[in-house]
Amino acid sequence: MHHHHTAEHADHRTCSSAAPGSPAVSVWATAQTSPAAQRKGRYSPDSSAHPAKMLPAVAAHAIAHYTQPGDLVLDPMCGIGTTLVEALHLNRRALGIEYESHWVDIARTNLTLAHHHTHNTGGEVVHGDARQLTTLLPDALRGQVALVVTSPPYGPSTHGRVTTGTTGVHKYHHRYGNTLDRGNLANIGHHRLLSGFTRILTTCTTYLKPGGHVVITLRPWREHSELIDLPTQIADCGRRAGLTPTERCVALLARIADHDLVARGSFFQRDFIRKQRDAGLPLHLIAHEDVLILTKPVPLTSQRLRAAQPHAVNGLGGNARPVVTKHDLEGVAA
Structure with a gap:
């Protein structure tokens, strides 16, 4: 059941005493059921191979909060189409851009599934580079998008599935595309990732309607064991794109139980944490994603x-x- 934006926000707000003018803070309970349960029947089996799938409940929560039925939702790096599928299930229209043709095909399969389940055919995936958005989308869509939901493309360190064989544990599906393809943002290094992401946000902003929102999910990211403050850096990207950061939230990847959080970690994540701890680095299983909400200013x-x-x-x-x-x-x- 979805409440109106402000009402449901009040339900989940955990920090009502924030300083005036500072972004509001709230916690999203988005992992009460497992990722597999959230995707069952709604996504093709091939979807599981993607290294950086957004949790369906995170996309659904953002769409329910920041849009109305019939609104247009855009994901400029849509992957397997999670944002689009969840938008269709909530009776919104959805448009996605995806750089890698393999994921375009899978996203289109997932949209077909959603069309079948919902009889809502308002979803489309365009194959192309989000940095060239203005050459991919019609001018008529400028100022028409109510919500952008996306996530920056991380490097291989944060993702992965594993298979156990006779020769031990092997990581696979942890790199995006061809690591020699410099057009793929996931492979070009941190600073160029930020400049590329700023360019994507800038082009998205031209399609966003005044007062429209951009929701960006962020995993904690380490580079050479150092934790990078990605949310602050991405907020700066948003400001450069002409957006105003308005909220910083937490989307849980762990289930809220009676007295604690029950972390959900893949085998690879648990194996990685154990090895890091053995090496003396006191890491913990990731139990949340940061969620930044930015808004396009409304002109006078x-x-x-x-x-x-x-x-x-x-x-x-x-x-x-x-x-x-x-x-x-x-x-x-x-």
């Missing part, structure tokens, strides 16, 4: 401008701003 309406300048003649003046329609403001938090 002509009414507000007139109120601010009561003697100005309608239509005149050198600082004309786009008029915001009632449709633009639908779904914008009060």
Whole structure:
């Protein structure tokens, strides 16, 4: 059951005494059922191979909170199409971009499944590079997207599935595409990843309607054993793209039990943690993702401008701003 944006937010808010002007904080209970249970019947078996799948409940929570039925949701790096599938199940329209043709095919299979289950055919995947978004999407969609849901493409250190064989444990599906393909953001290093992600957010912002939201999920990321403060760096990317960071949330990857959190870790994650601890590095199983919410500023309406300048003649003046329609403001938090 999904409540209105502000009501459900109040239910999950854990920090109501935040300093004025600082981003609101809330916890999303998104792992009460296992990832496998969340995907069962909704995603093709081939989907499991993707190294960085978003938890369906995380995408669904964002879509339920920040959009209304019929709204358009965009994921510029959609992978197996989790954002799109969950949008269709919530009676939204969905558009995804994916760079790797293999995942485009699987995302389209998952959309077909969603179309079959929901009879909602408002989903599409475009094959291409999200940094070239303006060449991939029609101009008519500018200012039409209510919500962007995505995650930066991490390097191989944070992902992976394993198979155990007679020769021990082997990691697979932990690298994106061809590691020699420099066009693939996951393989080009941290600083270039940030500049590429800024470019993606900048192009996404042109398609976002005023007051629309961008939800970015982030795993804690280590480089050479050092924990990188990715949320702060990604928030800076968003600011450079013309967005305003408005919330910083936590999406749980662990189940809330009566008195504690029950972590859900893959075999690979547990094996990796054990080896790191044996080597003297006190790592813990990841129990959450950071979620950053950024908003596209709403321009001053002509009414507000007139109120601010009561003697100005309608239509005149050198600082004309786009008029915001009632449709633009639908779904914008009060």
